[in-house]
Amino acid sequence: MLLWPQRQYLNYKLNYQRPHERIKKRIFLKTRFFWGGGEMQITGLSLALETAVHSYGEDAGALSEAARHHLTTPGKRTRSQLLFATSPSPKHQALLVHAAAAVELIHEASIVHDDIQDRTSLRRGNPSVWQKFGANTALLLGDHFVSAAFRAIAEVEVEPAAQAQLFILLSQAISRAASGQHLQLSSKTENTNLAAIYNEVAISKTGAFIALPLQFSSLLGHVQIQDPEPARRCGEQLGLAYQILDDLKPFAYPASLARHEDISNRVITAPVAAMNSLSANEDPFNALIQHPKKRDMAINLCRSWQAEAIQSAIEYADELPPHSRKVVKNFIYDRLSSDMPLLGAKNSQEHTQKSLSSYQPRQKFGNTSTEAL
Numbered sequence: 001m002l003l004w005p006q007r008q009y010l011n012y013k014l015n016y017q018r019p020h021e022r023i024k025k026r027i028f029l030k031t032r033f034f035w036g037g038g039e040m041q042i043t044g045l046s047l048a049l050e051t052a053v054h055s056y057g058e059d060a061g062a063l064s065e066a067a068r069h070h071l072t073t074p075g076k077r078t079r080s081q082l083l084f085a086t087s088p089s090p091k092h093q094a095l096l097v098h099a100a101a102a103v104e105l106i107h108e109a110s111i112v113h114d115d116i117q118d119r120t121s122l123r124r125g126n127p128s129v130w131q132k133f134g135a136n137t138a139l140l141l142g143d144h145f146v147s148a149a150f151r152a153i154a155e156v157e158v159e160p161a162a163q164a165q166l167f168i169l170l171s172q173a174i175s176r177a178a179s180g181q182h183l184q185l186s187s188k189t190e191n192t193n194l195a196a197i198y199n200e201v202a203i204s205k206t207g208a209f210i211a212l213p214l215q216f217s218s219l220l221g222h223v224q225i226q227d228p229e230p231a232r233r234c235g236e237q238l239g240l241a242y243q244i245l246d247d248l249k250p251f252a253y254p255a256s257l258a259r260h261e262d263i264s265n266r267v268i269t270a271p272v273a274a275m276n277s278l279s280a281n282e283d284p285f286n287a288l289i290q291h292p293k294k295r296d297m298a299i300n301l302c303r304s305w306q307a308e309a310i311q312s313a314i315e316y317a318d319e320l321p322p323h324s325r326k327v328v329k330n331f332i333y334d335r336l337s338s339d340m341p342l343l344g345a346k347n348s349q350e351h352t353q354k355s356l357s358s359y360q361p362r363q364k365f366g367n368t369s370t371e372a373l
Contacts, residue, residue: 045084045097050074052101056148057108066133066141070112073124078242079103082331083213086324087220098156099216102149102170107209109145110177112138117185119265146174162219169215169228173208180204187268194284195305198273203236206243211235217324230319234328237313241336244270244306251288251299258289270305274298310336 053071060067080100087096114120115128116135122128130138153166184201187194214231247269250260262269263285275284275298288295310332317328 045093045100046077046081048093048097049077049080049100049104052097052152053104053108056101056152057105057145059148060141060144063137063141063144066129066137067144069126069132070108070123070129070141073126075104075107075111075124077104078335079107079209079213082210082327083217085327085330086214086217086320095156095158096220098152099166099220100213102152102166103209103213103216105145105149105152106170106174106212109142109149110181110205110209112142112145114181117181118261118267120261158220165219165228166216169212169219173212176204176208180208184268194268194273194276198268198270199240201268202240202243202270205239206246207236207239210239210242214320214324214328218320230316231324234313234316234320237309237316238328238331238336241306241309241313241332244302244309245336247271248299248302251295254292254295263289270302271295271298274301274305277301306336 053074057071058064058067080103083100083103084096111123112129115123116130116138120128121131126132128138129141133141149170150167153163153170156163156166158166180201180203183197183204187197187201211232212235214235215228218228218231247262248271250257250262251271257263261267266285271288272284275282275287275294278294278297278301279287288298313328313332317325320328
């Protein structure tokens with residue numbers, strides 16, 4: 001496994017490659033050093049995935065220009081990599097690519113829609129779709145991506161019963177994500193228990209789309225169809241831990257915190273919920289900006305919440321097939337510890353290693369008090 005500085009150096013070099021070469025090399029590095037083993041097969045699947053995502057996503061008629069703009073810079077493809085890595089050598093790779101394309105297109109749809117509601121002006125270094133083309137175009141493009149995801153599943157050559165189950169899982173994930181987004185938008189910072197609200201939002205939004213590839217994997221490539229429920233529970237906790245980590249990234253640069261869009265748009269993130277738990281009578285956004293000591297306490301509380309989610313994910317992973325269980329633990333170590341060096345990767349890795357080595361009794365998320373600090 002690459003150490004974080006080595007991986008960052010390689011990613012830095014890739015920024016100066018030609019676009020198609022950059023995509024190929026980034027996919028290879030990510031799959032080889034992230035998952036370990038089977039890297040050539042996964043790399044081939046990843047390249048086929050990019051073709052499928054662009055084919056389905058850009059077949060959008062009058063929306064094609066906006067689709068190309070959004071898909072020009074691919075994301076990390078974390079969800080499709082989870083699907084590829086947890087599917088044990090499928091006989092029909094085209095089936096896996098179509099399923100992965102559906103997962104990524106649904107994720108892209110949620111991003112386009114979220115950017116409108118969160119007023120996010122930049123996405124992956126480029127103007128977001130609504131910022132460049134307007135909110136109406138962005139809304140319709142997100143709808144198109146949802147349609148394209150179902151089309152990708154419809155064109156999967158698989159037994160009708162399994163295909164129907166894929167449709168059900170996909171629709172359930174979309175419904176949960178929509179419910180989570182509504183809860184986030186309708187929640188007020190005056191609520192006395194923002195932590196519980198944040199927990200439900202993160203599990204419903206990020207968790208649903210992290211769980212989806214694990215659920216798909218339980219249906220594809222196995223001799224016997226597995227129960228997708230343990231995959232859902234594991235994926236939701238992975239998504240919660242992943243979202244907390246993402247919410248902490250702006251806090252690596254406290255000097256520019258007041259200008260960050262999550263703060264200026266008053267988005268309820270993990271640090272906001274943590275600050276609300278620590279000081280319910282104070283505006284959490286102002287407290288995070290103006291009080292460094294309280295901000296540090298909130299960050300530490302977020303790390304504790306993340307460790308709890310990781311422990312839960314590991315426990316649920318024990319109900320998965322052995323191969324998937326190993327992939328989940330590799331995912332936890334690589335993505336949920338070493339991805340955040342500026343907030344103290346050593347500290348984060350200590351949390352992760354403790355979770356990986358032992359199961360400690362957990363305090364229920366959302367009921368954490370200052371005593372946990």
